[in-house]
Amino acid sequence: MRVRAERLLILPTAEQLAGTRYAEARRGPTEAVTQTGGAVVGTDGSPHGDGDATALVLLTPIPVEDVRAALKANPQIDWVQFPFAGIEAYVPLVRSRPEITWTSAKGTYAPPVAEHALMLTLALLRHLPERVTATSWGQCRGKSLDGARAVVLGGGGIAQEYIRLLKAWDVHVTAVRRRADDVPGADVTVTTDRFDEVLPGADVVMLAAAATDQTRGIVGARQLELMDDDAVLVNVGRGVLVDTDAVTAALAAGKIRSYGTDVTDPEPLPDGHPLWAEPRCLITPHTADTPEMCIPLLDARIRRNLAARAEGRELEGLVDVEGGY
Template identity: 35%
Template structure:
């Protein structure tokens, strides 16, 4: 019986230090070590990853938005898996990965609750003018508080754009507050919509009717600049826009103009284009905007659950098992299913086109 070749994982350096500590907290990398999987953090954060950095890697744990396209994949002929730490995968060319025989996984279930809570946090902060009131209190300007009355929640309409798993969770936690719920997605269907009391409508109808519009959509060529000048003009002057999806869902120049003209009442943004914002960006000075540096959902349960899901995908592939949350199932080599991998096998024969 041949000696098993260790499965090797490269971890992107955008959010992890060389010793494995992370800006997210403890990732639980000892799970890999205890399973005999070797891991190392890439020596630098570069996008795309330089060719020499991927030599010998069986898998990449991608904590940020590293681009994986044909050039990167060609530099890593032994790569079997890209495991995304999070749900978004707009920086990964799925077709190129499939052609190269590289599996891609993400962690949608693990981000569902933290991201939905982040969306509701921004809605409530905007409704209650929390940021303005915080500034008044710190400056001992209590006499100005009458200028910052909050907006209604009970009976208001919450429109969720990109009504999928995160949107459904947002609806679930928002409904008890007395909000009316509208949803929009590409298919016009969702198995939980009726149960949650969500009416699925077209985007224009949602924008016209909603007091709070929350963007949860994935970034695709079809959703880039989904919200531009025309869409902002459809919104009520009293309405708020919240973006917890991707910065490029919104035409930021159009949003700045709408906020400057008070065409909408305000915005809550956890994502931007570009990131980080420039130091002189007008958004930073606007009192009707609540900002977060693409981290509002970073909680202890987020790190625990996302890490567990991403690491399990790595362990599954290392053991020859089909991982969950496989985004390109057609890349799964049937010859390497769980029943066909024998103890002592290596992965040198993993098929690559």
């Protein structure tokens, strides 16, 4: 049964998105809210709408203060949809407004990001970072995923999709997450306090966790020391999960085989940083989920959540306010 006709504020405005790759991203939510009997508000270009919006959808990251201002200008707003999974910059605002339903894009981009993580994993195991710059034949080296042992930090959509892909190679997977619930597809699930315990013996350590107070710096000098010298480390979560100085030193000392990452701390990684010159490091510039990949996936999430709101059903991607993701 339909319970409301949504008045949707979409930010950034059409004028702000004009000429960008996100310009078309407004069309999907506009069509969806119209189909459920609602309307888009704030089409006059006002960054805060016309004061009677009931919901706010973000299509790109915008400053926290702009979100706060939009909420102040539209006191009826009781749902906010973020366009990303990592909401660490917005956590204080989220926690200060418990009366609002907050949803993120967590799980939405799992297929492309997990695919990217798998690409990094295979590239590291086959020594591709060294080979792409080689000018001579070199040694015959490489390691197969078949029958390997992997540790995956995270239990959300990206982690689950990555585990599903690994199973094509009969990989033994230990998942590490904040809660004790089993991660689908994993052979073993342990809580984050046991992360150090499961690192020895892993061929692959993949990070897909959100950035929280508990996960910042979770891979530091101690964890890199616990990993096997032949292990590879992959990060598609957040740069702050890894101590950049520690991983730089570990690679230089041969403590781990290689490091592949789509995220860095700081981000972007400055020109001239030692990691750029490290032959066993593969860095991609936060391209595991490009706009071309993300816009259709985010559009589908927004459409489903608008339909759920209209019909009084639970929304997808509810933010864990306590956990901060």
